[in-house]
Amino acid sequence: xxxxxxxxxxxxxxxxxxxxxxxxxxxxxxxxxxxxxxxxxxxxxxxxxxxxxxxxxxxxxxxxxxxxxxxxxxxxxxxxxxxxxxxxxxxxxxxxxxxxxxxxxxxxxxxx
Amino acid sequence: xxxxxxxxxxxxxxxxxxxxxxxxxxxxxxxxxxxxxxxxxxxxxxxxxxxxxxxxxxxxxxxxxxxxxxxxxxxxxxxxxxxxxxxxxxxxxxxxxxxxxxxxxxxxxxxxx
Numbered sequence: 001x002x003x004x005x006x007x008x009x010x011x012x013x014x015x016x017x018x019x020x021x022x023x024x025x026x027x028x029x030x031x032x033x034x035x036x037x038x039x040x041x042x043x044x045x046x047x048x049x050x051x052x053x054x055x056x057x058x059x060x061x062x063x064x065x066x067x068x069x070x071x072x073x074x075x076x077x078x079x080x081x082x083x084x085x086x087x088x089x090x091x092x093x094x095x096x097x098x099x100x101x102x103x104x105x106x107x108x109x110x111x112x
Numbered sequence: 113x114x115x116x117x118x119x120x121x122x123x124x125x126x127x128x129x130x131x132x133x134x135x136x137x138x139x140x141x142x143x144x145x146x147x148x149x150x151x152x153x154x155x156x157x158x159x160x161x162x163x164x165x166x167x168x169x170x171x172x173x174x175x176x177x178x179x180x181x182x183x184x185x186x187x188x189x190x191x192x193x194x195x196x197x198x199x200x201x202x203x204x205x206x207x208x209x210x211x212x213x214x215x216x217x218x219x220x221x222x223x224x225x
Contacts, residue, residue, distance in 0.1 A: 043202070090156070097206050098206075100158040101148075106155045
């Protein structure tokens with residue numbers, strides 16, 4: 001069964017910490033995405049990548065960065081975590097425009 | 113610019129009743145259209161998609177959706193609701209030639225016994 005695996009389901013971090021969220025896919029997909037999901041706001045795109053070492057800003061990139069050193073792995077980095085970054089973070093991968101996304105199970109991050 | 117509108121943030125139906133979740137989109141070029149389902153504390157799962165061809169598409173768990181270009185709609189239906197259908201449903205659109213997918217705000221489906 002094809003999978004997108006996010007390293008943590010629940011995470012609690014302190015304000016100011018550097019936070020790494022890891023995502024790995026086993027489908028050899030070119031495209032990978034990071035979204036955050038908040039009640040009433042739906043899914044908002046943070047960053048995406050369409051190739052190794054390539055990255056593009058999404059709609060809300062401020063306070064985040066990403067890394068894609070290998071095709072299967074796409075990491076989201078919170079440089080200095082803040083309480084307004086408390087959210088559900090969803091990673092997804094896609095084999096092409098018409099194929100849809102495969103999502104990971106999500107990481108619920110709480111910043112205290 | 114693309115946008116996706118889901119009418120109704122909450123929909124409640126009785127078990128065995130018809131499920132209808134509405135989705136309208138705006139796109140300047142022919143889009144790819146998707147419905148996803150999200151169960152509590154999980155990621156989203158693809159239910160069905162329209163890319164080209166037949167405008168009525170069938171998905172998993174007995175759901176189907178019809179692409180109506182003249183109405184710019186892609187409503188999701190299921191003839192008979194089951195308790196296990198209770199979840200949040202997201203409509204999404206990707207325009208051909210683009211990488212980004214735009215998601216609707218979601219509709220939470222409640223199923224009453």
